[in-house]
Amino acid sequence: MFGITSPDDLLLIESVAMVQQICTPVTVSFDDAAVADYFDDQIDEGHTPETCGRIWLHTHPGSSPLPSGTDEETFQRAFGSPDWAVMFIVARGGATYARLRMNVGPGCNKRLAVEVDYDTEFPEADQDLWESEYEAAVTVHDPFTRRPRTLSSDPFEWRDDTGWSESEWVAS
């Protein structure tokens, strides 16, 4: 997902948006045309690349929010061009990881503290809205057959019939 932020505070996430993507437990592949459409739509709504395209959020099905090697590779490949970008991960259970990367000059990385601003409205907290957006945007591929698999309403439930344990997911 992209985090959509306030123009007055580029690290205050006020909304999130999903784009068409194909996921396995260990990879994500964004649909380039969908990403382009997302930016067009956001710009039309008055956002700038700084407020809608700098924060990449994703979840981990295990309890560790630490980025995987694939996460680092994706962050570098997809978010290495703008001046700065943030990788934000929420693990099952609520643990978080956030890191700001500056791509200008010598570049640097800085872990960010995360807090919930309960004073800010966050319409995506609507569970029904979230599920319909998730089901519309995310195609889940079986990691072994690489074919789409049916998603239950609980995105974690299908993990069980893969026979993978949570620790294997974390390691991946």
Ligand SMILES: [Zn+2]
């Ligand atoms: Zn990850």
